Structures are given as structure tokens and as C-alpha cells.
Amino acid sequence: MKLDTATRTGLRLAEVTLRLGDGDDTIKALDAVSLTVAPGELVAVVGPSGAGKSSLLAVAGGLTVPDEGTVTVDGDDLAAMRPAARTAYRREHIGFVFQSGNLIPALTAIDQLRLIHHLDRRRTGAPDAAALLEAVGMADKAHRRPHQLSGGERQRIGIARALIGGPSLLLADEPTAALDRARSREVVELLARETRRAGVATVMVTHDTDVLADCDRVVEMVDGTLSG
Numbered sequence: 001m002k003l004d005t006a007t008r009t010g011l012r013l014a015e016v017t018l019r020l021g022d023g024d025d026t027i028k029a030l031d032a033v034s035l036t037v038a039p040g041e042l043v044a045v046v047g048p049s050g051a052g053k054s055s056l057l058a059v060a061g062g063l064t065v066p067d068e069g070t071v072t073v074d075g076d077d078l079a080a081m082r083p084a085a086r087t088a089y090r091r092e093h094i095g096f097v098f099q100s101g102n103l104i105p106a107l108t109a110i111d112q113l114r115l116i117h118h119l120d121r122r123r124t125g126a127p128d129a130a131a132l133l134e135a136v137g138m139a140d141k142a143h144r145r146p147h148q149l150s151g152g153e154r155q156r157i158g159i160a161r162a163l164i165g166g167p168s169l170l171l172a173d174e175p176t177a178a179l180d181r182a183r184s185r186e187v188v189e190l191l192a193r194e195t196r197r198a199g200v201a202t203v204m205v206t207h208d209t210d211v212l213a214d215c216d217r218v219v220e221m222v223d224g225t226l227s228g
């Protein structure tokens, strides 16, 4: 399961500004935001509703190109890529974890991972599906479908699926929103452990103050600016 992580430098946002809306309604969803996340580091982003947390994940993941500033993953400038190249780059280097796992209902746990592996055939050196299920503590439930799993178990599969391509960057959008307190802690502990083991730079947006102790660093967004 060893990946070549020696050349990784992680995520770097430098003076990123993103304007949304038109005309007089234009707002700065991100206002000169700078953030560096090292390989193996888990950074939590907290802040009130509308502060710009989703916008931060969108630019970090190359889903939105900022108006100003640069976003680099392992030194590769996302904004400088053509859209098709950026999409390919995202598939190959960036993993996403969603609020509720977003699993495919008809597929077993291991097939959720194998599907991504299959779509991403070009990758070499990525961890195999069985090993990843083992790593997230789900080896004994590999053949269950999502409706036969708890919310926390589904989220474990969601994390394993995000890691299957051996990404450099992992972006998690409120991964504990659907979970109770104990399950939330377990899922974020897992995220922290896998972040370190896989040497991935992880950014997690959360409203959940219970899970912050398991993060390496907490930054706060207010009105499109970052502090912490």
C-alpha cells in the first residue's frame, strides 16, 4: 500500500479571491485567502453559514477557478490548466468525501472501491480495494450494500473510496453532518489516521466542534477571509 509520496508538497492557496453573483450583487466569497496544507496534515475549516467554506473547497478542488490568486496541488497550478486537463487532474489527484457518503445503492462496499479503481485504470501504485477496506475497519462488511450499513460505516467506505486513487489532496465537506457524536469522533479519527498514513493533504469543512481535537490545525472563515 506504499505510494511514492516523496515529491508531494500539498495544497497551497495564495491570495485567492473569488467573486460570485452579478452586477451590484457581486460578493467576494473568498477575499485574498491564503492557506497551505502539508502532506499528512488534516486542517479543519470552521465558520458561520455563508462565510465561504464551500467556496474554499470548490477552488481547492479545481471545481471553480478563482478571479485572483493561485491554487497549486503538489506545485501544479490548477487555474493554468485547460478545463479538460483540470478535470483529468482532479480525477487523478484529488479525493472528495461528502456529507453522507454518496455511495451507489446497488454496489457492495468493495465494489464501490473497485468501480473507482476500474475507472482510474491508469493509476499505478494505488492501494488495492481490499487493503483499503481493511485500513478503514470494514473488511468484514466488504460484501454489504449501503442500506445494510450504518451511517458511520457508509462514511468509512466514502473515505476509503476517496483514497483509492492515491490522491495528493482530500477535500471533505461536513463528513460528520449525518452522524451522532460518537460516530463523528470515530470517522474524524479515521480521517486523521488515513491522512497521515497516506501522506495526503486533507481539508475538512465542519460545523462540529467535537471533532476539532483530532485535527492538526483549525482555521476559521468569516466573510470570505481566513484566520487561525
Ligand SMILES: Nc1ncnc2c1ncn2[C@@H]1O[C@H](COP(=O)(O)OP(=O)(O)OP(=O)(O)O)[C@@H](O)[C@H]1O
Binding pocket: 020, 021, 022, 027, 029, 047, 048, 049, 050, 051, 052, 053, 054, 055, 056
Ligand atoms: N452562485 C452564487 N452566486 C452568488 N452568490 C453566491 C453563490 N454561491 C454562494 N454565494 C454566496 O457566497 C457566500 C459564500 O458561500 P459558501 O457556500 O461558500 O459559504 P459556506 O461557508 O460554505 O456556507 P454554509 O456553511 O452555509 O454551507 C455566501 O454569501 C453565499 O450566499
